[in-house]
């Protein structure tokens with residue numbers, strides 16, 4: 001195993017913001033003196049009123065509560081924009097690369113972004129949006145998505161971004177859950193040369209959401225879309241009439257900043273709520289240290305703003321640090337598998353942050369697509385979203401980075417706001433496949449199934465022993481669900497849902513989810529959500545969904561379906577069910593395998609034994625474990641006999 005250690009290159013050790021000794025010293029202080037450490041780190045922001053308290057947190061049932069910098073006030077849009085104007089107003093804030101390389105890129109300066117944000121903020125206000133109101137954004141990867149986010153932050157409205165790949169049903173559920181009255185969208189999105197009917201999807205969603213009174217429509221493709229009089233307004237025309245200045249609202253550190261829906265092991269997706277001050281400190285600090293970011297560098301995070309990575313590392317983190325952040329509308333393999341690296345060359349990208357699923361897909365296309373580009377600007381590579389397999393890591397390092405660029409494998413979650421376990425490139429030797437060591441203030445622990453602490457090397461459930469500023473504060477509208485989901489499995493600790501190994505050097509190796517969540521191409525899907533979509537189909541009686549290994553996606557979706565008694569399951573129905581799930585949730589939720597089963601393995605009390613279903617889906621059927629508690633053991637024989645042949 002030791003052969004896979006990559007020491008910190010000398011020039012990184014000498015020149016990085018944080019070297020090994022400093023990492024150890026800062027980490028130790030962050031744990032022993034959190035108030036002192038975070039009071040200093042928080043000075044990276046402009047506060048309107050300074051805070052007098054720093055950390056006030058407890059994970060215990062008796063006095064549960066999480067609050068950071070509570071009496072400080074600030075505005076995040078001002079921290080991303082206004083404070084840069086004097087020094088770097090003409091520097092590029094957003095470098096936008098369109099889906100089609102033949103279309104021109106856009107270069108938006110901090111000054112221009114500031115003006116666009118102010119105008120849009122004024123438009124929101126003119127439509128009656130006030131502090132604390134929720135604004136749903138359903139937008140493609142265009143600069144206006146960042147404008148809309150920052151405009152919400154400017155006036156204290158709470159944005160809720162819904163990934164533009166989600167279906168009208170999924171969008172409607174998210175609009176209703178947070179009761180937003182306003183939706184911001186585009187006529188169409190463009191991805192990989194294909195059009196996505198965003199406005200039509202919004203119209204379909206709004207058939208279920210009577211309370212939405214305003215839809216702001218950005219023209220992206222110029223398609224002829226239906227506009228509802230009084231409700232729908234054209235972005236460009238409407239902002240023209242608005243003033244180019246808008247005073248930023250003075251927000252409390254604990255005032256909500258955004259809601260982002262994410263899947264859990266049970267029920268509907270949860271609205272993860274992040275607040276202003278702690279999130280901002282976390283996003284800015286981790287962006288600076290993890291990427292060793294220096295003003296003037298060209299930085300590219302290839303995530304979509306529909307996911308938390310896009311929030312923290314396309315928009316907020318980089319803009320707080322005055323970065324030039326690249327925003328890419330397209331996909332890695334359009335028009336061909338060189339696209340990422342062509343964009344790197346076009347803009348001189350120095351830091352590139354991407355997802356293992358994309359790397360695996362590109363790796364399969366062969367090295368030529370990479371080698372025919374220069375990539376000489378690259379200095380640092382990052383990975384996020386799922387465990388990166390050592391083979392993909394080595395390829396990323398040797399082929400993409402030509403052995404020159406450290407890789408920061410960042411483990412974190414929607415709930416954590418930003419990177420939690422990750423190497424700092426000047427401080428930590430790398431091991432392919434390991435997210436290495438904790439960020440400042442993060443106290444990872446491993447516990448066994450009974451909650452006993454595992455010391456030293458070992459494997460168990462990953463929990464976090466204490467709060468950090470970027471932690472989510474609640475589940476929108478359901479504070480009890482927040483407590484129940486994260487703090488009751490192992491009382492007094494935050495439960496991540498991930499399994500993890502710690503090696504002899506104290507390095508962390510995330511092994512994947514241990515709850516009923518599957519990670520498909522770095523996107524979290526709740527099995528319960530897909531099951532409820534399946535059973536909503538008129539021909540389906542029952543469904544159980546588990547993850548299965550998948551070469552490209554990391555995990556695929558394996559669905560066991562019992563049809564109604566009068567239905568004859570066949571391939572046509574299989575295709576119909578896959579299309580059904582796509583339309584209920586979105587293409588990312590499409591099952592890879594649908595196995596029809598006359599019955600599911602259940603205990604005598606009626607609980608589905610997922611362990612068995614997982615093993616069958618993983619093709620690990622030699623030892624299915626104890627099946628004696630099943631109500632009807634022959635169900636398993638039938639499942640084994642009727643497994644669909646996999647590619």
Ligand code: PRX
Pocket residue numbers: 262308309383384385386387388409410411412413414415435496497498510512513519522523524
């Ligand atoms: O299982 C872990 C995996 O992604 C989950 C969080 O998903 P989400 O909230 O959608 O956020 C993704 C972007 C931060 C985690 O519970 N995960 C994320 N990053 C890594 C990872 N697993 C292993 N290594 C990572 N670097």
